[in-house]
Amino acid sequence: MALDLSSLRKAISFFDRTIEVACSNEKMSLLDNDQKDAIRAGVIQNFEFTYELCWKFLKRWLGKNYANEYVDGITRKELFRLAAENHLISDVKRWMEFHSARNETSHTYNDAIAKSVFETAKDFLADAKSLIKVLEEKND
DSSP: OOOOOHHHHHHHHHHHHHHHHHTOHHHHTTSOHHHHHHHHHHHHHHHHHHHHHHHHHHHHHHIIIIIHHHHTTOOHHHHHHHHHHTTSOSOHHHHHHHHHHHHHGGGTTSHHHHHHHHHHHHHHHHHHHHHHHHHHHHOO
16 A cells, blocks of 8 residues: 655645745845744744654655564664665765754754754755655655
8 A cells, every 4th residue: 555645745845835935035035034034934844844744754664665563663863774775865864964953943942043953954855855756656
């Protein structure tokens, strides 16, 4: 039975659109600082949500195609290592960096942390798009 990837597809699409707005100098120049902060917060929230869906879909795919008993209870690093071994992701270290940034999202009231997470979120988009593409190809 194939995984229903529609929620992940939708999340990545919406995440992509929020980053597009946040990175548009033309659109952002029309906003005041409060509005810019709200857009940045939206990107961070979409990053958080999309990251959560991504690792959960990695776990579902691995559980379905590898061994559900093995996948249950493994650490995030082990999950990413197994995902890389199965060619779902390419860089375990990079995904651990996304995980660390995700853990920082509760501290985004700190401007320096918010800016750091925002930059990581922008980097994450390409990896999320790559993941959905691979999952769609291997989804049988």
